[in-house]
Amino acid sequence: MKRVLLTNVRPDLIQAPYPASLVDPFGERFTRGQGVFTLTGHLHAVGTHLIAQNLQAPSVVLEYPTLDDFRAELRKGYDVIGISFWINHTDTALAMCRIAREESPGSTVVLGGHGVLNLEEAVPSAAERKALFDHVCAGDGVRFMRELLGEDPQAPVAMGIFPLSGALPPWLLPYPPGMIVPILSGYGCPWACSFCASSRFWNYRHLEFADAKALYAHIQRLLGIYPRVESFLIIEEDYFRYPKTVRELGKLVSEDTSFGGLKRFGFITETSIGALNLYEPDEWLLCGLDYAFIGYESKFAADHGLRKRKGDAIEVFQNLRERGILTNAAMIVGWDFQTPENLPEDLEHLAACRPTQTQFSRLIPYPGTALWDSLKEEDRLDLSVAWNDYHNYGGSMRHKHLTPEDIVGFIEGGHRHLYETLGPSLLRMFDTFLNGYEYCRRSNRRQLREDRAQRFKQRLRIAFPLFKICRAFAPNAKVRSLAQDSEKRYCELCGPPSLGLRVLAEVMLARVAAHQLTRALRPSKPRTYPCKRYVYDGRGGADGRPFRVEYDRPNLGYTIQQRLGRVVRGRINH
Ligand code: SF4
Structure with missing residues (x-):
């Protein structure tokens, strides 16, 4: 049987304007600039695990390998090598293709993930693309890999049992243990925001992965495997846009008697003001919402055509907060309608929403999106910008009224303003729990x-x-x-x-x-994690999961914490 290696890309530290780690969105973005209150955390590469769990062929998933880790793994011999990447990881993904060709010239190399939207821009020559990789998977990776391996593409797709993610202040534990388990509800988003690579990747359609009954059955199963998990991460681009699933699952979990209903079940998800407004506020609580990541974008976004932003943001955030639901307001800076004069008003409006956490990012044009096309037509793309710089503080857009320095300055000032007026996110979080109680x-x-x-x-x-x-x-x-x-x-x-x-x-x-x-x-460097290796060989792990975890060259602190964690609580830490 063919052997498959699936990997994501380890991003370099970014300078924005100080070093930050893209594997830690909690520290790099959500609680940025909060001194001792800045959290550190990690997320997993869910897509590659989902593919591995739905193939008959034995596979290994690598998370965040260095190029040396990747090279060493290739020497173990694989027939198919899948590399999943984002647009800002393009250069490293292409370097990995070169290494794959050197070390394993007989293997089939497949590229997947949002980064593939970028390939024709990054490697304009078709011959060069052919030399680097064999296939591009732009969409459903399970189906694609099954077809490539000669397996049945129509076979049922298992829901996926993913590793746990977590976030904590580093003085509580330097490497946060697993607290959050992902569960896949659907992908793709029909709101079709002009800048959104994810929506474009799925051709602006929504694909339901699991209905409410399937989600509920899987929640029961996951609570058996991860009995101490704090929260579920429902993966969906805008979960509350789908009232049938939300209400049916809400009824099942709130009336559940098998695991303790809303005592034990709660979830984190992404959503929008427009979708949240489809419900009575108490419905959010009754369906188990713990934390909503909300595309706030800008005070003025709805007036400029962003349909998902219609509604009173301040009122929605207040209704969430007084019910004990945590929020993350994701704001974008650099729209044509933002100027140095109106940005302070935008920030005050965001502050009035009083989110628990905030993500600020610069408006970034990604190849393939409507924003990219329109800017290209207007000659407003700086194509000399390196792909590595297409992160939250970078990108190639020539903004109408703002310079890149204005934007980075606004982002740093915005984090500082919220920290100094609303307090650290940790305080907001526990204060919100008091509200909920x-x-x-x-x-x-x-x-x-x-x-x-x-x-x-x-x-x-x-x-x-x-x-x-x-x-x-x-x-x-x-x-x-x-x-x-x-x-x-x-x-x-x-x-x-x-x-x-x-x-x-x-x-x-x-x-x-x-x-x-x-x-x-001794100022510390931003948090990075050792490469993890997940083995899918049909034997599974002793803990009921379909994989075994191995660590390539874990550092000493990480190893000590893992061992202590196992002795003290038997907790699954990854
Ligand atoms: S609502 Fe979010 S996921 Fe959907 S298109 Fe807009 S930015 Fe993308």
Whole structure:
């Protein structure tokens, strides 16, 4: 039987304007610039795992290999090599193709992922493309690989049991353990925003991967494999755009008696203001929403044709926050309608939404999108920009009213402004949990009053020490006072802290102080992770997952934490 190697690309550290790691969106974007409160975390390459789990051929999935890791793996002998990449990883993906040709000239090389939209721009010569790779998979990778390997493309597609992701402050644990399990609902997005490579990749269509019943059955299964998981990550471009699935799954999980319903089930997902407005706000809670990543884009976006942004953003964020639901507002900077004069108004509107976390990014044209085509026609693309620079702070667009420096300055200033006025995301997060606990306890719906309230209470178990830390390390008096208010509210709602919690608070305060001092004396590099190797050979792992995990050259700190984690809690850390 043919052997398959599937890999993603390890991105280089970026300078934006200081070094940052693209494998850690929590530190690089969501909680950027928050000092000791900046989180660190990791996500997994779900697409390659889904393919591996739906092939009969034995396979290995590599996550974030260095070029040396990749070369060493190739020497083990593979018939098919699949490289999944994003547009800003194009140069490294092409370097990997060259290595594959050198080390394994008889193998078939396939490129996949959003990066393939870029191939004709990056390698204009057809002969050169042929020399580098054999096939391009622009769409459903499972079907493509099955056809390539001579397997049945119509065979049912298994839902996928993926490794866990996580994020924590580094002083709590330097390598966050697995807390979040991905589950695939669908892909593609019909909103068809002009800049969106993902929507373009799926030709602006939505493809349902699993209906509500299938999702529910898989949730039950995953809770058996990962009994301590904190939250599910429902993978969908705009989950709340599909009310049938949302409502059916919401009913199944909120009435569940097999795993504890809303006590144990909650999820993170991507969505939009337009889609959230299709529901009564309590429905968000009843279907289990824990955290919504929302395409906020700009205060002015709806007036300039972005349909998904129709609706009152401030009201939607407030309704989410008062129900205990965390939010991430993703704002884009560099639209033609943004000017140095109106950007402060845009930022104030975002601040009035009071998101838990924020992602700012520069408007980036990706090849194949409508934005790319229109800018090309207007001669507003700087094609000398390296593909590596097509990340959240880079790109090739010549903006109408803003320079790249204006935009990077605005992004850094925006993070700072939110941190200094709303406090660290960690404070906002636990303050929002207090809201949720208070709100649900008052509800006349049993599922909220009992199940969701208990879930919030469980999440508040370390709130007291965290509020203390927020007070002690606050960036200014205003934030210190916010943390004090939260601590007071915690004591009113949950009762006075136990002796154990007070001791824990002192220990954690000392830990954060030590961490801060160490960082001041020896600034650390942004977090990267050792390459991981997932073996799919039909034997699976002892933990009920279809793969075994191996680490290529893990660093010492990582190894120590993994071993301690196993001894202390038996937790699956990856
Ligand atoms: S709503 Fe999001 S995923 Fe959908 S097209 Fe717009 S940016 Fe892309």
